[in-house]
Amino acid sequence: MNTGIVIKNMNGYFYVQDEVGNMHECKVRGRLKQGRYSLLVGDRVTFDPAGTIEKILPRHNELKRPHVANLDQVILVVAAHEPDINELLLNKLIVMIEHADIPLVLCINKCDLQDDNTAALEALYRQIGYTVILTSTRTGEGLDVLKTQLHHKVSAFAGPSGVGKSSLLNAIEPTFAFQTGAVSDKIKRGRHTTRHASLYSLDGDSFIMDTPGFSAIDFSDISEERLTSLYPEFLAVEENCKFNPCYHEHEPICGVKEALAAGQISTGRYESYLVIREEIRSQRKW
Known part of the structure; x- marks a missing residue:
């Protein structure tokens, strides 16, 4: 039995790269289609010589949007300018990645256009x-x-459209030849140039995933209690909160609010937390 990693899913076929770098066009065995979860790009699988995927090997993580598996890290790309950094959107994306328990690297692209605001965000x-x-x-x-x-590592490139993800990938490995798109002058966003999540081999054990832009952020599987743990700077001061759980909003004697007042926690980060918490509460009402 061969083992490999699912590179892409297209028209009902799964393309699997084996351990020596050969590509195989595979179908999924019927019983797997009835399984607990569907086969994803990034899954490690076993398959027979005829090209039938027999087994999905255990996952160590899973990202919901885009729906991919077994990532060692997410390279979250924003642009210093054109388009400008949307701090609320950035923090929403960070929360989603933190919730998936995937290590995060923030890449500020187009840094030749950076200004003082960009430098402050970097710091x-x-x-x-x-x-x-x-x-x-x-x-x-x-x-x-x-x-x-x-x-x-297996790395996913993610982030808003127009920030230069495809250009970065082409610069890293020109043979990838990803399609790039200009930023719209009218809406100040990039056009979506990536339609499907796909995995690309950089070398023998390094893979890059180019993913469609995040267009539908969903916090439906994040609880209010879980949300507080997705802000690392909150964890450092929560021991000073009187209540457990503490939602860091109306409670008295709150370590997070004390740190906020002392300038130890960013106002923008805290405000994004309140926005996301309200979205989670609104979803629960339905």
């Missing part, structure tokens, strides 16, 4: 504890650092 997320990489496909800055970050 903020570094202080929280995230790895931050500055890149520019125009100047080449940071590309070697990004390539090193990808070695020996």
Whole structure:
């Protein structure tokens, strides 16, 4: 029996790369279609010589949107400018990735266009504890650092449209030849150029996943209690909260609100937490 990793799913066929780099067009055995979960890009599988996938090997994580499996890290790409960073959207994406328990690397692309606001955001997320990489496909800055970050890992590139994900991937490996799209002058967003999640082999044990832009953010599987744990800077001061659980809003003697008042927690991050919490509460009412 052969083993491999699902590279893409197209028209009912799953394309699996085996351990020596050969590609196989496979179908799924009927009993797997009735299983607990569907086969995803990133799944490790066993398959027979005829091209039938026999078994999905255990997953170590799963991201819901886009629906992919077994990621070692997510490279969350934003642009320093064109389009400008939407802090609320950025924090929503971070919460989704944190909830999936996948390590996160923040990549600020188009760094040749950065200003003081971009520098402040970079400093903020570094202080929280995230790895931050500055890149520019125009100047080449940071590309070697990004390539090193990808070695020996399965990495998903994600983020809003128009921030240069496909251009970054083409700069890392020109043979990928991803389609790129300009930012719309009218709506200041990029056009979606990636339609399906696909995995690309960078070398023998390094894979890159290009994913469709996040267009429908869903917090339906995140509880209010879980949300508080998805802000690392909150965890550092929650021991000073009087109540457990503490939702860090109306409760007295709250370590998070004390840290906020002292300037130890970003106002923007805290406000994003309140917005997301309200979205979760609204979804629960239905």
